[in-house]
Amino acid sequence: MPHVLQTYQSDNVIKNELLLTSVIACLSKLVRTLCNYLTPYLPDIIKRTCTLLTHPSSINDQRLRTMWSHIALHVPHRLLFPILYDVIDKNEFQLNDLESLMTLLKQSLSIATLDDLSNNYSLLKQLFLKLFTLRTIHTKKMQPNKMNIYEDYIFDCFSELVMRLSEETFRPLFYTIYEWAIYNEPPSEYTLTFYRLTFILSKKLKGLFTLFAGHIIQHSSNILNQLNSSKTDEISNEFKINFRKKYVEENKIELINGILGTISNLCLFDSVGFINDERFQLLMMPIVDQLENFTSNDDYSQWIQQNVSPCIVNLTSATKEEPLWRQIHYQILLKTR
Numbered sequence: 001m002p003h004v005l006q007t008y009q010s011d012n013v014i015k016n017e018l019l020l021t022s023v024i025a026c027l028s029k030l031v032r033t034l035c036n037y038l039t040p041y042l043p044d045i046i047k048r049t050c051t052l053l054t055h056p057s058s059i060n061d062q063r064l065r066t067m068w069s070h071i072a073l074h075v076p077h078r079l080l081f082p083i084l085y086d087v088i089d090k091n092e093f094q095l096n097d098l099e100s101l102m103t104l105l106k107q108s109l110s111i112a113t114l115d116d117l118s119n120n121y122s123l124l125k126q127l128f129l130k131l132f133t134l135r136t137i138h139t140k141k142m143q144p145n146k147m148n149i150y151e152d153y154i155f156d157c158f159s160e161l162v163m164r165l166s167e168e169t170f171r172p173l174f175y176t177i178y179e180w181a182i183y184n185e186p187p188s189e190y191t192l193t194f195y196r197l198t199f200i201l202s203k204k205l206k207g208l209f210t211l212f213a214g215h216i217i218q219h220s221s222n223i224l225n226q227l228n229s230s231k232t233d234e235i236s237n238e239f240k241i242n243f244r245k246k247y248v249e250e251n252k253i254e255l256i257n258g259i260l261g262t263i264s265n266l267c268l269f270d271s272v273g274f275i276n277d278e279r280f281q282l283l284m285m286p287i288v289d290q291l292e293n294f295t296s297n298d299d300y301s302q303w304i305q306q307n308v309s310p311c312i313v314n315l316t317s318a319t320k321e322e323p324l325w326r327q328i329h330y331q332i333l334l335k336t337r
Contacts, residue, residue: 004023005048007023008045020063027067028066028070031045031070031071031075036076036079038075039079042071042075042079042083043087046071046084047093050094050101051097053097053100068100068104072107072111077108078116080108081124081127082123084101084127087101095134098150098153098154106156106157109160109164114166117161117169118169125176129177131154133190134147134150135147135189136190139189139244139246139247139251140246144247144250144251151196158197159200159201162201170212177194178194178215178216181194182219185240188242188243189243191223192243192251192254192255195223195255195258195259196258198213198262199257199261199265202261202262202265203265206269207270209266210274213266216262217279220262220283220286223255223256224259224289228289228292229293230289231289241255253294256290257307260310261307263315264311264314267311267315267317268317277324280315280318280324281324284315287308287312287315288328288331288332288335291308291335291336312328312332
């Protein structure tokens with residue numbers, strides 16, 4: 001095995017098609033038949049395969065992807081999850097490797113039993129919390145819209161985990177992420193990551209997400225007010241959002257979009273009366289006031305059409321109370337006269 005791994009890690013393997021094919025075939029066979037005995041070698045196999053999967057000469061190599069699937073499907077979760085946690089916790093990967101790592105983890109999660117998830121619950125929680133910090137780590141070097149691409153790989157994998165958890169198991173996990181992103185003055189990028197995540201979860205879970213979203217309504221309202229340029233003097237310092245100097249405006253827009261998208265989905269899929277009178281009143285003005293936000297932005301009209309208007313429409317549709325309809329219609333008329 002050491003000789004096979006040494007060959008796999010050499011630079012020559014990429015240049016020699018026959019050698020690469022032979023090594024991959026050998027490793028695939030070993031993974032399928034002797035996976036319980038490969039623990040000392042799996043970290044190096046995983047890291048090297050990530051590198052090869054993103055290499056220009058082998059980015060579409062089906063043999064590598066087949067071996068990747070063999071690792072996900074044949075290596076026991078008790079071995080694979082700790083290895084992936086160590087790779088991520090020690091930052092032994094590049095951002096370009098993230099798609100491959102999340103594909104591996106997602107495929108492994110897709111066949112995990114409830115016992116597998118229960119036995120590795122704490123490890124998986126810490127693994128994803130570590131991944132959720134990537135935006136903060138790379139915020140100075142990468143534009144927010146590019147960072148979104150990498151975060152989406154993480155969210156897609158996390159969604160696979162969420163869909164396999166029970167309500168009783170997911171609830172404390174969601175609240176842990178909420179506290180991580182909101183309390184004890186975390187970097188504002190944590191809050192941005194959280195609301196981009198809630199937007200994804202609200203699409204995946206649909207009406208079920210209302211079971212967990214009650215805690216975020218007040219905070220969402222506060223953040224929308226705080227990030228509204230026309231209301232800056234009116235807000236308190238609680239949960240203050242202070243993005244780092246670079247890409248401040250872009251991050252603010254991304255955060256507002258995440259909140260508006262989350263609320264829009266909550267309203268759209270609400271079949272249990274989640275948007276009651278109190279929550280409607282709490283959300284109405286912060287959302288309608290967004291019509292006066294970013295008015296000097298070149299993409300203002302497009303932003304209103306794609307993000308603000310759908311949220312207002314879904315909020316209005318979520319209530320059957322005619323007095324509330326009149327209130328929101330009146331406020332919209334005041335903003336657009």
